[in-house]
Structure formats: C-alpha cells, structure tokens
Amino acid sequence: MWDWADPKVYLHDAISTDKRNPTVNANGPMYGGLEDSGDYLTVLDPASNSTSQVKLKVRDPETPSSANMKLAAPSPFWGNEAIWNSQTSVHSFSMDKQGRVWAAARVRKPKTPSWCQAGSDQISAKLFPINYGDRGLELYEPKTRETTTIDTCFTWGHVNFDDKDVLWSSFGPNGVEGWFDTKIWDKTHDEKKAQGWSAFVLDYNGNGKRDAYTEPNQPADPTKDRRIDVSFYGDSPAPDGSIWGSVMGMPGALVRFIPGSHPPETALAEYYEVPWNNPRAPVQGFSPRGMDVDSKGVVWTVLSSGHLASFDRSKCKGPLNGPSAATGQHCPEGWTLYKFPGPNYKGAVENGSAESAYYDFVDRFDMLGVGKDVPLATGNLSEGLLVMVDGKFLTLRVPYPMGYYAKGLDGRIDNPNGGWKGKGIYTPISTRAPFHMEGGKGTTSKLVKFQMRPDPLAN
C-alpha cells in the first residue's frame, strides 16, 4: 500500500493495465484520477516506490472548474479554504495495448461544438443531436509524456475497450451511448470522424431491426420501435459484441446495447430492470451502480439494496423484444441476488444488507488467486473487498488505516510465471474525504495491492 497523492485531493479510479490483456504495462506505472479535486494524474512507480504527477490540460480555458464551487459552510478540517481545484475532473480510465492512458476528462464548456448539434453532417448528430455534454477524453502517452485533449459530443464517465479497440462510454447525456474508435483516431487524428453515438431504442415492434421509433413521452405504437431515456453509469463490452451498462434509479436496470452493422442507425437496446415488486422474483433489489461482465457474458452488478447481483440473459424464458420486453420486469429468472455479508439497518425490511458497494470487477484472469471469472465488489463499509467464490463471500479487509473505501479496481499480471508474486488486484482509496480516515487531516489517498498467498508463511 502506497501513499500517492496530496492530502487535499481524493481519487476516483485508477488504471494499471489493459483490462483485456493484463500483462500490458507489466511492472510499469499506475495512474490515478482526481475527479473534482485536481488537474493531474497521480502516478505510482511500484519499482521505485515513488510517485509523480502528469499535468492535465483543457482545450478551452473557460472550462468549468470545481474551484468555483462555493462553500455552503466552512469545513471542520479545512475552514474556508476551497481545497478542490479541477477543470478536467478525471473520472475513470482505460489503458490500450500500447500502454497509453485514455482518461474521461472535461476539456471544454458544457455547450457542444456546432457539429454535434442539429444541422451537422456528422451521422450521429444528424440522427440524434447533442447540445450539451460534460467530459471528453484526454490521452496520455507515457513514451512522449504528452497529453492530447479529445472533444466528444457525448460524455464519458467510465471508459472501456471492446476487442476492436473501440472505447465505449457511460454517463450519457441522457438517452445516448457513445463510442470512440481509437484505430480511426490513430490513423487520422480526426476526433469528429472517430466518434459516434446512438439513442437507446427498444425493438418494440419485435421485427429484429431498428425502425422509426416513438419518443419516451409519446404513447407506444406497436408498429414502431421505442426510445428510452436512460444513460449508463457503469459499462462493459461483452464477449458477444454487445455493450452492457447499469442504469441507476428505482429500481434501476441493466441495458444491453447491440451496435449492429452501422451503430448510429442500427443499434438496438434491451432493458432489464432489477426485480422490484415482482412476484416472480424470490429476492427483490434496487439501484445498480458498478458493473462488469464475465467471460461467459454474465453481468455482475452491485445494488444499493445491499446485494451483489448477476444477470444471465441466457436464462430468460420470454421474448426479449416486443412490447412485453419493454416493461423491464420481464426476466426475473435471469437475476440472482446475493445478500452482502454483515448486518442490516435497524427496521430495514426492503433491502439485503447495510453494506454499500460502489463498484465491482470480474477477475477474468485469476489475478487475485482464487479463480477465474470471480467477481470482486468494493465493500465500502466493510473496509475491504467482497469476493464471491463458489457462491460465498470472502471479505478481504484492509485494517489499516481504518477507512479503506474503493471505487474503481483492476488487476495486473507482471510475471505470468511468477505465481502469486507475479500478479495482484489494485484499487485506489477513493473516499472524497481522506481526512476522515484514521490519521485525520494529512492522510492521503493510497493505492492498495491485494495478493493471495498459498499459505500465510509463503515467501
């Protein structure tokens, strides 16, 4: 566990490798994003146990800054000092095959360029114009130590590669799923050409293809498809080429986005709500947040109801398109909810546990050492990771300093022949208030590495 930031900032996510091939960047530096608290990537070199910073930039000096967020009242720790100062607001990352870092970063004001809006010749904008968006991308190339801002009409929160080197977005804006083809970017450096997006459209008429659609505020028409006004929180490409995402809310949902042959006009969506008030479900839950997909295409998500949940689309018995599939409650049989360990709130009857899990990650490469395809959830109140092995939870508590609280997580294999020593899982400590941790004011975020030894005396 390494200190890796200054005491006034907080971390959101970190990246150590290419999640598709976790041997990329073996033994190399890890990068952390400070969200609203600072305009740099914090960097840890595990070989030298040293830290450094990559300064980030914005394209438009008028880009909003968290420094302009006024204090409603003084902080007991920092008084009237506004400790956060970030225009870029880096949320999450991906690393590509070359070890380049693609960060979700704000680079301009919310108003999009004119080519994102009505009247544009950009195909996605023609079909579904976007007038406002937040984060774009910022690319960091470790070899040259250069950063490049990329303006996208849509917004990035989480950033995940499919197997064709296309990045898929989350955070909307509402109604939108966006992508960025890094192959096109590398060839052309044309950000307008490399990006695209689509509305979320259900195959409401059930004919298997995208057609004219009704809007969410219009009555449904059985002869047309139907647009839904959702956006992803977490997202993850699946082995079959579809993109899954979590939709927060009550009860919230998972959405499967199927790009089709020409995504701006062919993409379709499927909508699966968490079972809620559903007599066909043995366990009810609500509000997904983090999510990931395993190597078999099963989605794993953490619920605000105190559950880890899996959704296996192959278990669905009814139609997955048409009007009956638009309810979202049509496939309770696809869901399995696992109550997180630990007690519940007093008087609580509609949730599983008081545990609060922010995100989860499927360890598809056995980087922790308890098996492939094992889901790991952040136990944000258990102060550790909650690891689902053979249907039971292992709690890996970080006992010092008290206050371990993670968001993003990944894993890396530094030496494929190194056994437990050659691999591990990484998480930053991501509380917005590191000064709430043991040690108080002055305590910094840390990068934590988890490794499982074959026995407690192994060296």
Added chain:
Amino acid sequence: MSKRTLYPGMVVLLVVLLAAALAGTSTAQIKSATVRVGITDLGGVVTSSNGPEAGVWVIAETTDLPTKFVKIVVTDDQGRYLVPELPKANYSVWVRGYGLVDSSKVKAAPGQTLNLKAVVAPDRKSAAEYYPALYWFSLLQVPPKSDFPGTGPPGNGIAPKIRSQGEWIRDIVNTDGCTGCHQMGDQATREIPKSILSQAADSKAAWDRRIKAGQVGSWMSAGFDQVGRQRALAMYADWSDRVAHGEPAKHRTSTSSGSRAERRRHYVGLGGSQSLFA
C-alpha cells in the same frame, strides 16, 4: 474462560479458532513450527496473554522510501506470520486484530525474526473501535415501511415522491446517498466534530450544519431537502446520539459452529485471508 469470551461475536470467533488451531497440536509441534525468514522478510509469532494469536494482522510501515509504504499480512492458526519481499528500509511493526487493541510499535528491518506481543482489548468498547464501519452504520434506524409513501412536511416529514423504504435507503443512506462518497460509520462520521456540536442547539442542528460543509455542501444539503430534510436529519441525529451515549456496534456473526474448514473459511474472511496487502 479468557477475557475475550466476555465479548461474544467476533471475539468468540477468535477464541474458537485458537482452540481449533491448538486442538491436537502438541507443544513440540508448536516449537517445531518455526518461521523461515528470508533476507527481505519479517516473520515470527504473535502471542497475547491468551497464547498464540490466530487471524490477526501484522502491519509493517515505513516512511524511509520515496513514498510511505505499508505491507500487511495475517497470522496463521498458530499465530505465525511472514511479511515477504519488503523493500530495504526501517519499519514500524505492530499487531491489530478483532478483540485486540493495537500493540506497541516495534522497530525492525527485513531479515529479522520478530515475535510480537498482541494486546487483548480491555473492554468491549475498546475492541469495537476496530470494527468495520458497517457494524456502526447498521445501528441507523430507518423509517418503518409503513411510513411510505411519505406524507410531506405536514405529515411524517418524508417527501411524497419517496414511495418505499427501499427508495429512502437508496436516496439518503446508501450508495446513491451518503455512502456514495463517504464511509458512513467510520469514526469521523459517527461522531460529530466538536467544532460543530459546540455551536449547535442539538445534534439535529449539528447534522444540519455538518452536511453543508465544504465545496459539495450544497449538494449534500440538497439531497436532504429532496427526501424530507427534517426527517432525514432526525434519523442521523438519532444515530449519532445513540453512538455518543454508548450504544455498542453490532457484533459480527459467531462461527462457533461448523467444521474446522468452515471456521477457517470465515476466519480467512475476517483476517483478510491468507493475503498480503502490498
């Protein structure tokens, strides 16, 4: 009976594990169970007044390196530990665990065999300070299911748009509420800063003030407004009042039944497993 059996739950767990570890293990076997410490390792045996301590953490911390570095391992069934592959530096080493209070910090360097003395918690309150935040935050009393949908300020104080207890938990308690940014239940949240409490008429007013603190104070405050501010403030004030008045954190589940393998499995969970936090 050891002191720790006075505190059921997690403490019983450790006693049971200890018993399980020692059952069938002769003194000669314990003596022969030495820890092989390499030149980059620290290792030894952790004992307390109750004998070898199984499933407790050994923490090694240094500020000698360019950035602060900590490595943590857990003891085995016989209280043995080994912290492997430490960068060359001087370390402070101590023991933390359920049912214990922190041991004194000992200075050490890689290559040393270092037997450590764990300190049994003198009372339940001291032991509970090391519980995960979950065991404190679960003392929160949420409104009963019968209070939903809310009836607004003239009624039960819950906003009418909050239609279920689950929605209340989602919006003002769990990951879409406070715990989306904070580890509720840690000491910093279960206690109200004196600088705020001393200026407030009561704990409810103190919560009203504390949720406005800092650059996202307006966001936090708005979240309370949306669900029914006064009712939400009262819920949190009731929680921190009960903590302040000594209501103990909930106990962890006892694992005193089941096979040794099952107990070990749970113990692995408690102790951070056979894992190494580098």
